[in-house]
Amino acid sequence: MAGGMNEVDRAKLFPVTRGGIFLAHAAVAPISGPAHEAMNRWAAGAAQGQQEDEEVWRRVRKAREVSARFLGCEWDEVSLLGPTALGLGLVALGLDWKEGDEVIYDPLDYPANVYPWRDLARRGVRPVPLERGLGEKILWSTLLPKITSKTKLVSLATAHYLSGLVPELSVIGPELKARKILLCLDGIQTLGVMPTEWAEADFLAADAHKWMLGPVGAGVLMVRKRVWDRMSPPLLGSWNVVSPDYLAQSTMVVEGGGRRYEPGSLNLPGIEGMRASLELLEQLGRKETSEHVLGLAERIREGARRGGFSIYGQGEEARPITSLLEPTQGWKEVPKKMEAARIRVSWRREHEGRMLLRVSPHRSNTRAEADEFLKVLGSAG
Numbered sequence: 050m051a052g053g054m055n056e057v058d059r060a061k062l063f064p065v066t067r068g069g070i071f072l073a074h075a076a077v078a079p080i081s082g083p084a085h086e087a088m089n090r091w092a093a094g095a096a097q098g099q100q101e102d103e104e105v106w107r108r109v110r111k112a113r114e115v116s117a118r119f120l121g122c123e124w125d126e127v128s129l130l131g132p133t134a135l136g137l138g139l140v141a142l143g144l145d146w147k148e149g150d151e152v153i154y155d156p157l158d159y160p161a162n163v164y165p166w167r168d169l170a171r172r173g174v175r176p177v178p179l180e181r182g183l184g185e186k187i188l189w190s191t192l193l194p195k196i197t198s199k200t201k202l203v204s205l206a207t208a209h210y211l212s213g214l215v216p217e218l219s220v221i222g223p224e225l226k227a228r229k230i231l232l233c234l235d236g237i238q239t240l241g242v243m244p245t246e247w248a249e250a251d252f253l254a255a256d257a258h259k260w261m262l263g264p265v266g267a268g269v270l271m272v273r274k275r276v277w278d279r280m281s282p283p284l285l286g287s288w289n290v291v292s293p294d295y296l297a298q299s300t301m302v303v304e305g306g307g308r309r310y311e312p313g314s315l316n317l318p319g320i321e322g323m324r325a326s327l328e329l330l331e332q333l334g335r336k337e338t339s340e341h342v343l344g345l346a347e348r349i350r351e352g353a354r355r356g357g358f359s360i361y362g363q364g365e366e367a368r369p370i371t372s373l374l375e376p377t378q379g380w381k382e383v384p385k386k387m388e389a390a391r392i393r394v395s396w397r398r399e400h401e402g403r404m405l406l407r408v409s410p411h412r413s414n415t416r417a418e419a420d421e422f423l424k425v426l427g428s429a430g
């Protein structure tokens with residue numbers, strides 16, 4: 050049983066389960082059954098000349114609403130865009146920076162949350178890298194030495210893509226707010242699987258292709274109303290600048306709401322898939338999914354430790370991502386054996402060059418699958 054689901058439902062809601070054991074949701078996850086159906090339905094309408102109609106626009110609104118429930122924000126604070134990098138880049142390019150402002154980022158983070166901030170140096174903004182050891186959790190005490198009177202924004206991931214560790218956001222958020230420093234989050238590694246409703250986050254970006262079980266290239270950017278007047282949309286077009294009758298106007302009036310950062314035609318098939326998967330995760334229960342996944346991840350860590358493997362990232366805390374450190378003798382037969390057993394994990398290199406075996410179960414996985422993974426891992430040693 051996968052979190053109270055019978056096998057028939059599991060196969061219907063998560064078709065990937067029919068073809069093996071998928072444990073790589075922190076990479077590019079499979080879309081859910083409902084996402085598949087929603088995208089097919091959209092494609093069928095599109096082939097009949099209805100790429101956009103009233104029904105499609107109604108569902109776009111639902112996509113904003115369900116995303117907002119996952120983010121703990123208002124529906125019109127959600128822009129429906131694409132890659133995480135696009136959302137973070139819009140923030141980096143659109144904010145009202147002044148020469149000498151500082152932005153704090155984590156150089157050990159995924160590139161999408163590093164380059165947009167570093168690149169601001171070209172505009173006279175000083176990028177300030179955090180300093181921490183590999184696999185170390187980001188605490189308020191990690192950030193504090195980097196904060197100055199010039200710090201304007203801090204950008205962090207809600208969970209690290211290799212260690213799965215969640216920064217100490219419950220302290221960091223209020224501390225930054227008290228200092229009037231903006232907080233931007235890359236939410237892709239928690240949205241859909243763990244609570245990602247940080248009241249102090251001014252911005253959050255995430256693509257749908259991981260824990261949200263949506264298609265690649267559909268995603269969300271949350272921009273809180275309280276910062277709308279501090280950011281202007283760097284990309285402009287007919288969708289976010291009021292353009293009656295599709296005629297370019299002499300004065301540009303930017304739309305309000307989530308549309309503000311959406312310059313042109315929306316990725317409708319992607320949005321359909323993302324919406325359907327988020328609605329599914331909501332129906333299955335967000336808390337239940339989180340508990341189920343964290344339980345499986347813990348089971349995997351315990352079993353791996355018993356088998357003599359070391360976990361990347363210090364700390365015992367709950368996290369849906371587990372990366373096992375490359376043993377001194379290397380991974381040898383493990384990749385082949387995983388493939389032969391039809392178990393999909395992700396292989397990622399860490400910053401010192403060791404190859405990590407990353408395991409990331411979701412609601413669709415069962416305890417028996419976690420045990421099967423451990424069995425294959427052990428048999429390959």
Ligand SMILES: Cc1ncc(COP(=O)(O)O)c(C=O)c1O
Nearest residue numbers: 132133134159161206210237256
């Ligand atoms: C932390 C993090 N951010 C972003 C991404 C993906 O970025 P994008 O949606 O821009 O492709 C990943 C993918 O692995 C990630 O782990």
